[in-house]
Amino acid sequence: MKDTARRAPERTEPAILQLSEVTDTSVGGKAYGLSRLTGMGLAVPPAFVIRHAQRGRYPDGLREAWEALGKHPVAVRSSAEGEDGADDSFAGQYDTVLDVQGYDALLSAIDQCVASLYSERAREYAGRQEGDAATMNIVVQRMVNARAAGVAFTADPVSARRDVLVIDAVAGLGEALVSGEATPDHFALDRQDKVIHQSLAGEAAVLSAEDLAGIARGARQAEVHEGHPLDLEWAIDADGELYWLQARPVTTLPADLNECDTTLPRPDDVLTISNIGEMMPGAVCPLTGSFTGWSIDYGLQHMQVAVGTRERIDKDWQVTAWAYGHLFLNLTGNIVMSAGVLGSTPEQTAQTLCGRPVPELKALPPLPTRRRVINTLRLLRYALGAPKVVQRFDAEVAGFHIAHLDDASSMMAQLSEKAWFYEHAMAVHIQSSSLSGFLSAIVENMVAKRSNHATLEEQAEAMRLLAGATEVESAEMVLQLDALVDHIASLPEARSSFCEAQTAAALHWLRHAPETGKQFEQFLAAHGHRGYRELCMRDPSWAEDQEQLVQSMQAGVRARLAGATTHSAHHASVDVVGLSRGLKWILPKAHNAVRRREHTKSHLVTVAHRFKRAFAHLGELLVSEGSLPDADLVYFFTFEELPGFVASQDPAMVRQAELRRAALPFQQRFDFPEISVGAPTPLQEQVTDAGEGKIAGRPASSGVVEGTARVAHTLAEAAELQPGEILVTPITDIGWTPYFSMIAGLVTDLGSAVSHGAVIAREYGLPCVVNSRVGTRVIKSGDRLRLDGDSGMVEILN
Numbered sequence: 001m002k003d004t005a006r007r008a009p010e011r012t013e014p015a016i017l018q019l020s021e022v023t024d025t026s027v028g029g030k031a032y033g034l035s036r037l038t039g040m041g042l043a044v045p046p047a048f049v050i051r052h053a054q055r056g057r058y059p060d061g062l063r064e065a066w067e068a069l070g071k072h073p074v075a076v077r078s079s080a081e082g083e084d085g086a087d088d089s090f091a092g093q094y095d096t097v098l099d100v101q102g103y104d105a106l107l108s109a110i111d112q113c114v115a116s117l118y119s120e121r122a123r124e125y126a127g128r129q130e131g132d133a134a135t136m137n138i139v140v141q142r143m144v145n146a147r148a149a150g151v152a153f154t155a156d157p158v159s160a161r162r163d164v165l166v167i168d169a170v171a172g173l174g175e176a177l178v179s180g181e182a183t184p185d186h187f188a189l190d191r192q193d194k195v196i197h198q199s200l201a202g203e204a205a206v207l208s209a210e211d212l213a214g215i216a217r218g219a220r221q222a223e224v225h226e227g228h229p230l231d232l233e234w235a236i237d238a239d240g241e242l243y244w245l246q247a248r249p250v251t252t253l254p255a256d257l258n259e260c261d262t263t264l265p266r267p268d269d270v271l272t273i274s275n276i277g278e279m280m281p282g283a284v285c286p287l288t289g290s291f292t293g294w295s296i297d298y299g300l301q302h303m304q305v306a307v308g309t310r311e312r313i314d315k316d317w318q319v320t321a322w323a324y325g326h327l328f329l330n331l332t333g334n335i336v337m338s339a340g341v342l343g344s345t346p347e348q349t350a351q352t353l354c355g356r357p358v359p360e361l362k363a364l365p366p367l368p369t370r371r372r373v374i375n376t377l378r379l380l381r382y383a384l385g386a387p388k389v390v391q392r393f394d395a396e397v398a399g400f401h402i403a404h405l406d407d408a409s410s411m412m413a414q415l416s417e418k419a420w421f422y423e424h425a426m427a428v429h430i431q432s433s434s435l436s437g438f439l440s441a442i443v444e445n446m447v448a449k450r451s452n453h454a455t456l457e458e459q460a461e462a463m464r465l466l467a468g469a470t471e472v473e474s475a476e477m478v479l480q481l482d483a484l485v486d487h488i489a490s491l492p493e494a495r496s497s498f499c500e501a502q503t504a505a506a507l508h509w510l511r512h513a514p515e516t517g518k519q520f521e522q523f524l525a526a527h528g529h530r531g532y533r534e535l536c537m538r539d540p541s542w543a544e545d546q547e548q549l550v551q552s553m554q555a556g557v558r559a560r561l562a563g564a565t566t567h568s569a570h571h572a573s574v575d576v577v578g579l580s581r582g583l584k585w586i587l588p589k590a591h592n593a594v595r596r597r598e599h600t601k602s603h604l605v606t607v608a609h610r611f612k613r614a615f616a617h618l619g620e621l622l623v624s625e626g627s628l629p630d631a632d633l634v635y636f637f638t639f640e641e642l643p644g645f646v647a648s649q650d651p652a653m654v655r656q657a658e659l660r661r662a663a664l665p666f667q668q669r670f671d672f673p674e675i676s677v678g679a680p681t682p683l684q685e686q687v688t689d690a691g692e693g694k695i696a697g698r699p700a701s702s703g704v705v706e707g708t709a710r711v712a713h714t715l716a717e718a719a720e721l722q723p724g725e726i727l728v729t730p731i732t733d734i735g736w737t738p739y740f741s742m743i744a745g746l747v748t749d750l751g752s753a754v755s756h757g758a759v760i761a762r763e764y765g766l767p768c769v770v771n772s773r774v775g776t777r778v779i780k781s782g783d784r785l786r787l788d789g790d791s792g793m794v795e796i797l798n
Contacts, residue, residue, distance in 0.1 A: 012052040014059035019047055027051055027137040028079030033247035034139065040225045042218055042244045046070075047141035049079065054136075055111045066106055066140065073099045073143040076109035080117060081135040094119075094136075098173065099143060106140070113138055144235040144243050148206045149174030150184060152219040155229035155253055160666040162229060162256050163681070164196070165189045165216055169206045174233055174245070189216050190681070197684055207236075214242050222247055229253060254662035257324050260286055260638065262317040264679060269332040270361045271321055271676045274354040274750045274771070276329045278731045278757075279535060283325030283667035286660055287615065288537045290638035291422065292608070293327050296320050299426035300334065303434065306382050308375040309340030309367070323680050325667030329353060331361050331675075339364040342376040352437055355698045355751060355771040360677050386435040390596050393428045396421075397603045402614040408621040412646040415614055419639070425607040432600040436593035443590050446583050460699040460790050465579075465587060473598040474734065474756070475763045477527045482741055484519050485553055489560035491516070499558045507550045529609035530602075532715055532735025537612045538635040551719055552738035559723035559742045622646070628654060636660040674750065674773055695772050695779075697747070699792040700758035703767035706797070707744040709783040711776055726787055728779045732757040740764050745787040747775045747794050761789075769794055 017027065022035035031049045038044050048065045050058075066074070078094035095116035097109035117136045150169035155162040168184035185206045188197040193216045198205070207215075215234055223230050226247075233246035264271075280292065300319035304310035310318075319333035331350065338344045350358035366372065400421055405411045444462040488494050488510075497509040511517050528543030542549045579587075619631030627649040628634065636657035637645055645653045670682035710725040712718040718739055721727065726745040729736070733756050740746075746761050751770035761768035767789030775794065779785065784797040 014053055014057055015051045016059045016061050016065050017049045017051055019044070019049065022049060026081060026135075028081055028139075029248050030077055030079035030246055031137055031139050032079075034141075034245075036226065037222065037244045037247050040222055042222065043242060045142040045144055045243050045245070047139055050110065050138040050140065052135060053110060053114050053138040055114045058107065058110070062106075063103060066103060069140070069142045073101050074106065075139075075141050075143050076100050076106065076113055077139040077141065078113040078116060079137040079139050081137065110138055110140075141245070144237050144245070146173050146235040147171070147238050147240075148211070149233070149235040149245075150206075152215050152232045152234060153229070153250060154219050154223040154232075155250055156188065157231075157250060157252060159669070159682075160254055160257055160663065161682070162253075163191050163258065165193070165219060167207070167212060167215055169211075170201075171206050174235060187212060193217070211236060211242075218242065218244065254666060255656060255659035257663050257667055259660070259663075260289055260322060260325070261679075262320075262322045264321060264330070265316070265318055266332060268678055269321075269330050270358065271328040271680055272331055272354055272358070273326070273328055273672050273674055275755075276320065276327050277750050278733060278755050280327050280533060281731050281733070282533070283664055283670070284327060284533075284536055285538045285635040285664060286638045287635045287642075288535075289322050289325070289327065290640060291419070291537060291611070292535045293317075293320060293322050294639075295423045295426040296327070298423040299430040302423075302427040303382065303430055304336055304340075306431075307337065307341065307379045308371070309336050321680075324670050324672075324682060325664065326670065326672060326680075328672075328676070328680060331358065332364070335361065335364060337379075340367045340372060340375045341379050342372050348441070352441070354674065358675055360675055382431065383435040383438050386432045386593075386596065389428055390432055390600055393425075393600065393603060397425070397606060400607065400610070402610050404614070404617045406621075408618060408625055408627065408646050411614070411618045411621055412643055415611075415618065416643055422607055422611060425604045429597075429600040429604045432593075433597050436590070436597040439586060439590040439593045442586055443583070446580065446586065457790065460702050460792075465583070473595070473602050474759065475598075477530070477734075478737055478740070478760060478763055480523055480526070481553075481738060484516075484523055485556040485738075485741065486560070487519060488516060488553070489557045494557055495561055499554055499561060503547045503551050503554065506554055507546055510550060529606050530734045532733060534605045534734060535608050537608075537615050538632075541609055541612070543609075548715065548735070549738065552715075555719065555721060556738055556741050562723065618642075618646075633657045633661065636664075693796040695747075695775060695794040695796075697769040697772035697775070697792045697794060698751075699768075699789050700751070700755070700770045701746075701761040701766055701768035701789045703745075703765065703789045704787065705745045705767045705789075706784065706786045709747075709779050709781055709785050710743075711779055711781045713776065726785050728775050728785075729757075730776055731755070732760075740766065745785075745789070747772050747779070747785075747787060749773055749775050 017031075019031075019035045019038050022031050025032045027049050034044055034047060046069050048069075050062070076097045078096065080094055095113045097112055100106055100109045114136050148169050148171055150167060151174070153166040156164040156166050165188070167187045167189070169187070170182045170184045183201040185201055186197075186199040187195055187207070189212065190196050193213060195212065218234070219230065219232055222232060222244075226249075229250040231248050231250050232244060235243050235245055237243065276296065279296075280288070284293070294317065297317045297320040298313060301310060301313045304319075305313055317330075319330050321328040321330050331353065334353065335346045335349050338346050338349055346361045346363050347357055350356065350361055367375070400418075402414065402418060405414060440462075443465060444459065447462045447465070448458045488498055491513070498506045501509065510520050524543055524546070529541050531539065531541040531545070532548065533539040534541065540548075615634060616631065619628065619634035622628040622634060623631050627646070633654065634642070637653070641653065672680050673683060705726065707724055707726045708722075709728050710721050711728045712721070713730060715735060718727070718729070718736065721739055721742055723742050724744050725742075726747065727739065727743045728747045730749045731751055732746070732748065736757070737760055740760050741764065743766065745767040746757050746769075748755070748757050748770045749772055751757060755770055758768055758770050767787050769787060769789060769792050772794060779794075779796060786795040786797055788794070
């Protein structure tokens with residue numbers, strides 16, 4: 001057992017050091033921090049340090065050093081060796097004595113601080129922290145007659161954001177803040193030192209705008225000098241002079257949340273979370289960001305090069321972006337197409353990707369007319385060439401495999417060699433989607449009778465016509481899943497063996513029930529590569545995490561056994577009587593394009609599934625070879641870093657991967673506005689006005705329903721769904737599909753008429769409104785809603 005008691009220090013004679021003589025942490029973090037502050041040119045109250053302080057043994061020259069501070073009260077602070085270091089903080093474990101007046105009181109205060117080195121409190125803390133501050137040093141510093149005092153963190157210790165500076169302030173001495181006796185004013189400032197949030201303890205702020213600016217300026221100066229985030233103490237005296245009292249590293253931060261951010265091609269580019277937020281909601285691990293995120297960018301650039309609106313594929317991200325761990329679409333990068341072809345406008349791009357106009361999106365300078373005519377012909381050839389490309393792609397996917405080799409070096413070499421195929425798969429899916437989008441836009445324009453903007457009713461009618469496509473792969477999956485859930489509900493033992501069992505036990509029963517097990521295996525054989533965030537390299541598919549799928553199936557079976565009204569997926573055929581000749585001609589082609597788009601999406605997910613299994617195998621190999629402590633860490637390297645790490649096995653890279661893993665939960669907490677101009681920043685929590693209880697979105701599936709709201713941001717929250725509730729969520733992907741048979745309607749913050757949620761809602765005949773933008777912030781679980789999928793209006797009734 002480790003001995004956590006402190007060892008008595010060697011009998012080294014106490015000595016006095018001036019702050020300018022302190023060069024390392026051997027005199028403790030407080031003393032070293034003060035010396036660093038003076039070296040930065042920041043105002044620090046005069047002070048000296050007693051090195052190797054001991055009870056009853058005082059250094060030569062103590063009285064003279066004390067007198068040199070002037071006739072002012074002093075603060076006597078412990079600065080134990082190992083205290084306030086980069087790895088541990090003993091802050092508050094050792095004594096500080098304030099307002100010390102007179103030489104005898106000084107000696108008594110020194111003895112008190114030395115004695116605290118051996119206190120039970122400090123000894124217990126040292127045992128928990130595995131630290132051993134064996135030597136006590138003392139800082140003696142002139143007291144500041146403080147009008148206000150407090151702390152400044154150059155990175156927010158709560159959110160871990162390094163682009164936010166936090167200041168807490170109280171009137172008078174800062175010890176009331178440290179001890180918890182006083183509630184401080186709290187301020188959060190962005191990189192431009194603009195206050196983005198404040199919380200005042202009283203009616204008036206302790207600090208003025210000038211005070212805040214001075215503290216922020218000094219704190220950032222200190223951080224730049226030190227090269228890492230700092231926790232600083234400061235005080236402002238009665239004359240308004242700002243002094244710095246302490247500086248220590250912030251020891252509890254994960255990796256920089258912006259470490260992997262990409263650079264925008266233009267500082268005022270317009271970004272959106274729409275569309276890409278459906279494909280990859282939330283923050284992603286570095287491997288997914290660098291592998292899937294880049295592949296999306298590659299596929300979109302590939303389209304622009306094929307059409308002639310971009311000369312070559314740029315290795316710097318142009319059409320997507322990555323910030324705070326989240327992926328974004330760069331709308332400005334997307335409208336390169338609008339500037340290079342005829343008949344395409346930024347408004348149409350915004351409508352396609354965001355489901356609404358985006359006023360912030362401004363047109364780029366157009367190419368010469370001759371170039372635009374040529375490019376328009378190339379765009380038509382690109383879109384109309386999709387069927388042949390997809391047919392060829394079927395064979396390519398069938399022949400694509402990644403072998404699971406026996407050593408990490410060979411496995412990494414194979415992954416590097418085959419990574420191009422993921423980019424290729426993304427490019428094929430985008431080409432397939434372009435034809436679908438092109439024909440869908442024609443249908444909407446024809447329904448709108450050539451008006452510039454379709455009305456909500458016309459949009460809803462266009463979606464009804466497009467929903468008539470049969471044999472759509474994602475819809476076929478829904479039909480099979482519904483049939484399986486219906487079959488389970490018909491079995492006598494379903495309630496006891498499936499519904500009321502723990503998920504693991506229910507899965508065991510499902511696998512071993514003769515006919516049911518066969519159906520379940522057939523479903524997984526066809527669709528097991530799908531799942532929640534299915535293009536994420538870290539998130540498991542249904543085949544790898546069958547309990548996630550079974551949990552949602554249990555909810556569906558419970559609803560059926562309870563006699564609740566449930567929905568079955570079906571294909572509503574389109575009655576072409578009364579349609580124009582043009583619509584009769586274009587609709588079958590648009591339906592074929594929808595089938596092809598969903599087919600290539602499934603192929604893309606198949607390719608992603610093979611890569612994610614390969615990366616998992618690589619992680620296991622690195623663990624077996626002693627390079628990683630656990631296989632999950634492989635996801636916290638970027639794809640570009642992995643070859644170097646496999647070759648070097650650098651422990652520093654392992655430590656950085658661990659810090660990145662610690663950062664991901666912080667990144668997951670962030671929400672972003674639908675539209676950002678320039679680099680995106682997380683939303684500050686705020687109360688959103690419900691606008692008299694009405695929210696306008698985009699109609700995506702017709703029908704009107706009233707019901708109770710269930711707000712769910714995650715699949716874990718969706719597990720609480722009750723039959724007949726209206727699901728309100730930021731976005732859905734394929735992983736949410738099992739819940740659609742239970743709900744009465746769907747409201748999403750993001751999305752368009754071709755989003756996953758909209759497509760599946762139409763299959764189930766569920767009213768659906770997408771792109772509500774504020775649904776999850778305004779609506780609360782338990783609210784009574786009226787959802788109108790024809791007008792796009794959601795009304796909170798209570």
